[in-house]
Amino acid sequence: MPSLSFRFLIIALLLLMNNIAFAQKENQRYEVGRRLIAFELDFEGITDPKVLKNICERLKPITFHFFSGQLDQCAKALDLARWNCKNSGDSSKVRAFADSLSITPSRRIVELKDKLIQCEIASVYAVKEKSLLKARVYLNQLNTKHIHELEVFSIEHLPQKVSGNIQGLKEGEYQLVMELSNEGKVVASHKVAISLIQDKTQLIASMGATELKKDVPIWKASKQNLVILLDELLSGKRFEGDIPVSRLVESKGFLDKGLDAVDGKNGSEYLIAFPGRLAPLPARIFIPANAKISKVPLVVALHGAGATENMFFEAYGAGKVKNLCKDRGWMLLAPRNGISVDNLRMLISELPIDPEQVIFIGHSMGAGQALGFALNHSKEVKALGLMGGAGAVGKNQALGSMPVFVGIGSEDFARASVTRFAQEAMKQPESKTILKEYESIEHSSICQVCLPEMFNYFSMILKK
DSSP, X not given: OOOHHHHHHHHHHHHHHHHHHHHHHHHHHHHHHHHHHHHHHHHTTOOOHHHHHHHHHHHTTHHHHHHTTOHHHHHHHHHHHHHHHHOOSOOOHHHHHHHTEEEEESOSEEEGGGOEEEEEEEESSOOSOOOOOEEEEEEEETTSOOEEEEEEEEOOSSSEEEEEEOTTXXXXXXXXXXXXXXXXXXXXXXXXXXXXXXXXXXXXXXXXXXXXXXXXXXXXXHHHHHHHHHHHHHTTOOOSSOOOHHHHHHHHHHHHHGGGGSOTTTOEEEEEEEOOXXXXXXXXXXXXXXGGTSOEEEEEEEOOTTOOTTHHHHSTTTSHHHHHHHHHTOEEEEETTOOOHHHHHHHHHHTTEEEEEEEEEEETHHHHHHHHHHHHOGGGOSXXXXXXXXXXXXXXXXXXXXXXXXXXXXXXXXXXXXXXXHHHHHTSTTOEEEEEEETTOOGGGHHHHHHHHHHHHXXXXXXX
């Protein structure tokens, strides 16, 4: 029988392997998110039927890959789809290899006193053939033209460790850039957000000392959430998107000053949270400039399964919904994993929101949640937008005359059930349900193509 110490050693090794695997999944999730946004930026405005069809074929397997844990294949499909936004067929072996790589810093928040930034170059997914690549790694300070060179080297083996000197740099937000070239020609680049700070102890103390303008549950939970998030970032945790320190600091300012902190021209976005049983329930909010002087409509955006509140702010058209709200002077709330009616009412009581103009939208699972909320609390919802998902209407439930916009792609795996829901809803007396199908669009891209038309419909409804 193995000794007790030997068994403890085995358990320790298993835990270590589990932690390594979890860290790899975290990084893969981040790389999927980064590639999704890059694809959406190139995908915007494409209307050519042949191009859309080719892109759609690349994207179709993504949902299966995501829920089966094959995040590497998600990343690969997005890179290929992005290539097909401007090119036909497959990319060259050089481009394919360059696209497959990533650069990962050991920390997203780096203290300047550390003097060095440590990074790892690795493959996100396997490719058939590797090529000779030269990497140039540098830091680009945001909102400036300042570039700080870190290292130039050849990609010789993977994973490959690199480090760079950050002495002389100032505190602020930066992009860590890896530019890859072959025979003197740049073929791809990868960018990761980095926050350089003076002292993490001071930052932690400052976040914990946030003075709430109003000492109520939602703002208490928001403060607690910022402290937790900062601790996770400092410990090296990776998320599906970039979370710069400045976003936490600006959110702290909002908790300190309330609406006085909101930009009077462009509006502002913040990290907030609702009180939960065990921990704060994170959310993101955009407050338009006109909310400083009057009550405004609110759009509640519910994400799909496996995603977070960041999707509607960063993805689903590279954050398109935020711009659609900004253009109209509407507030946007994206909570994680849905919202309760009590938390919605709490938010309305705390911010200048017109309770008669609350719109719910959702994608996939979020569409089902939005529908469920509207059916159970119809007096709280002015209009409803469903994308790539819906649900069932019970015998004693009805949407009545509530305006409902349903968007579905012709190649969406949920097309049959969503279409059936919409057709049944349109048969009801006083129905204001609209069904719009988009050709050569699948599940993951429906929001990007559907949102502008959906918001035009909402604008018409709110003007009546």
